[in-house]
Amino acid sequence: MPRQTRGLTIVHTGNGKGKTTAALGMLFRAWGHDQRLCVIQFIKSEKGRWGETIAAERLGIEWHTLGEGFVWNPDDMGPAILKAREGWALAQERIASGAYDLILLDEFTYLLKFGWLDTKAVLDWLRAHKPAALHLIITGRDAPPALIEYADLVTVMENVKHPYEQGVRAQPGIEF
Template identity: 55%
Template sequence: MSDEPKAPKHSLVVVNTGNGKGKTTAALGVLFRAWGRGLNVCMLQFIKSTTSNYGENKAARKAGIEIIGLGGGFTWLSTDIEKDKALARELWDQCKEKIASGDYDVVALDEFTYPLAYGWLPTEEVIEFLKQRPKRTHVIITGRDAPQELIDYADLVTEMKEIKHPFQQGIKAQPGIEF
């Protein structure tokens, strides 16, 4: 192996996982930075919460960055696994369309590890699709419990690990800083 880093064959698959803060926020930072370079970016959000996306949606609108909430009713607490699977597939189809369009330099799939970790979407199928994606398109996947196969396939994986959280001291989440 040469000491000289070789140019990448294609763009990167990035995974932000772990139980700590900053998985979505770091993805957002990447989008913001890429947007600063004039690149075309979007974020597709799997878990839509009424509060936690508020700040980033406002910021995205203000900057003209696309953040798309997929299926407002999506929940990982359903008792009907077949329903969950069908919905996960429907949302994944929307992601595939965005990625396959070739229009984007960076596509972030926010909280996408959950449908994988819960077995609603086969990770191998997702990896097969990512292998075929347009060469220009970086994909960032966020969420806890990223499956090992995804970690093995990804180019850049960071674990955000909680060392200390204000909830532990009974302090409420802060608008503007945490969401």
């Protein structure tokens, strides 16, 4: 029988659509409950104007985008790695502050997957510093097993059908 309320660590992973989108839905609900919210988006380019960043700006939701976009050339990785670590330092500050009800680390799994941060060091830090009442949402493909083990709630999104396969391009409001 469910009997306690506590801050959950929630992971949305898998190759399907909807990982960030489901996190935005939680944000939307939490905003309705007047919760104190912070979003840190990794990887995604700071230059993008996404539906969610416009909406967050209008709603006064604290939002940081700390990414260079996806970088494929190993010689260009340096700035992306520095930016990602800057994002994690900011995340640590916000998490440890105790000033939030819900913090979203969007696309954070890639930092672990690429080895830009050490997964064990990140989880040890969270165990020591995450306030018990804070909900922490982490999204991205290929969540490492240790993160899945640490999390309270893990949802895997799987595509059954995807319109790209049918020649339809990404469109506003749906994909971004």
